[in-house]
Amino acid sequence: MEKKRIQIFDTTLRDGEQVPGCKLNTKEKVKIAKKLESLGVDVIEAGFPTSSPGDYQSVQEICKSITKAVICALSRAVEKDIEIAGVALKYANRPRIHTGIGTSNYHIRYKFNSTPEKILERAIYAVKYAKKFVEDVEFYAEDAGRTENEFLAKVCENVIKYGATVINIPDTTGYCLPEEYGNKIRFLKENVKGIDNIILSTHCHNDLGLATANSLAGVMSGAEQVECTINGIGERAGNTSLEEIVMIIKQNSHLNLFTNINTKLISSTSYLVSECTGMKVQANKAIVGINAFSHSSGIHQDGVIKKRETYESINPEDVGIDQSSIILTARSGRAALAYRYKKLGCFLNEHSLDLVYSIFLKYADEKKEITDMELKTILEKANLNKNINKVLHINTNNSSSNRRINIV
Structure with a gap:
């Protein structure tokens, strides 16, 4: 059986930087972005341009510095966000806007004080508007982990219809068990019209220590992209660790999966991110911790x-x-x-x-x-x-x- 390539979407510079106290300047972000490109990541999420002038500038400078990887900018399902993201990406060789909205009942009711019908309308409009700036549009269904599968499938099918090229299924609160998350991905693969024409992506948080396991369950169920960070840094308990998911795929050839990551650069990339962010790597952290290959x-x-x-x-x-x-x-x-x-x-x-x-x-x-x-x-x-x-x-x-x- 021919091996299937899993794309690696690195969000160290966006989701990873959301850790309290982890503030990177533009020079540091460009330095890390260049290292990520050398590492072989497919997509670099460079930032959230509308969040601050500094983030906008960083996204622009990264676009000027990177030639091979897709450069992605985050936005909410808001016209101003999308427009600013599009302008920030103007120097990118391969630009992508990452836009979306919460789809769970928690988000619809308490965050937006809205209805499923209105959320669906906003999702469709966000994708249509983003397509005015770039061809490559990724849609995220925030809190998909707690979203009812039928409604999630409806949202996915509609955003595909209006031009989404990638769909991100975030387990935003780290709520899912691996079997549940894998079943969710499988349900979408089997029930969404046009799903085989786009890239289905995992984006898992580590609140219960299951981010990597959930991402693996996702790719085993049909996802083609994993969103992750170096050293697993990110909101609250962090994100899927790039080094973990990549080495799991590399070491288990029976999975019939592969990535384009140059694994020999993992350790030096980990060190660079730790040095720039000031986030020390836990000694017993898998793959990159100081004790990972130590024996006493x-x-x-x-x-x-x-x-x-x-x-x-x-x-x-x-x-x-x-x-x-x-x-x-x-x-x-x-x-x-x-x-x-x-x-x-x-x-x-x-x-x-x-x-x-x-x-x-x-x-x-x-x-x-x-x-x-x-x-x-x-x-x-x-x-x-x-x-x-x-x-x-x-x-x-x-x-x-x-x-x-x-x-x-």
């Missing part, structure tokens, strides 16, 4: 040293990390200690390793992690320092040596 348990360390795949389903090199990390702690065993000394150019025989290990454990019980400098000190404590002047390369830069020193 003796059993895990021994397995990884023997064969990496015993405790890692992902090769760290695939996401731009040189190698796994063996972290020496009180839970580390002899194999890990010998491995770390070996990386530093010191090869311990069995007797020396036993002696060093007993001293190591005393240090490890008092510290969270043993450094390379402390490994040198442990050799001295064990009186294995006859060659100690030759191992001064054990230093704070953590560099490995290609000199072999046998400790007997």
Whole structure:
């Protein structure tokens, strides 16, 4: 079976920036946008131009700087929003307006004080008006996760009729379970006239920790695009994490899916976004957390040293990390200690390793992690320092040596 390409729509610069305290200036946004294009994302949502002069300027500058990716600008189903988005996109090689309106009963009744019929009219008009500025119009049915499927299908069918090229099905509040979200996508694929002529997109939030799972359920049920952010940043608990959905697709070939993402740039992209936004990446964050490829348990360390795949389903090199990390702690065993000394150019025989290990454990019980400098000190404590002047390369830069020193 031929593999199906899933388009990656990155909204780090729009939805991701909506995190409190996460404010990017135009220069930073352009820098991140260029990195996203190098990463291989298909669509960059550059901002919400009507929200502020700064956002308008950022969208324009990104349009001038990007040549391959589609540049998308968000708007509400409001003429002024759509017009400003269209003007902001005038320098884009491949512009897209992303317009829409809430479709759930919560939004219709409490947010708009309206009726389903009027919401449908506004949805149709927004798409028709956006088509005056660009050919590529994406429609979002906000809070689709809590929208009744029959009404959602009616909205989708009508906006397709009037020119929508992409339809976004947001689980805006992170409400859905994966099975529910997948069934919603499947219902639309089976019941909306013209659905096969447009791109159906997922946009899932992480309020219940299910954003990536819901996005995966969506693509398995027929969606062709995933909207996501670097490091999973975004409103409240965040959005689908780009690195997670991309690596799930990459690692599971039986899904018969692929993306155009250059996964070797994931780590550096994650670092750039974290640096610019000031949003630190959680240490145990999948794929990009500092502990994602680190091992401190003796059993895990021994397995990884023997064969990496015993405790890692992902090769760290695939996401731009040189190698796994063996972290020496009180839970580390002899194999890990010998491995770390070996990386530093010191090869311990069995007797020396036993002696060093007993001293190591005393240090490890008092510290969270043993450094390379402390490994040198442990050799001295064990009186294995006859060659100690030759191992001064054990230093704070953590560099490995290609000199072999046998400790007997």
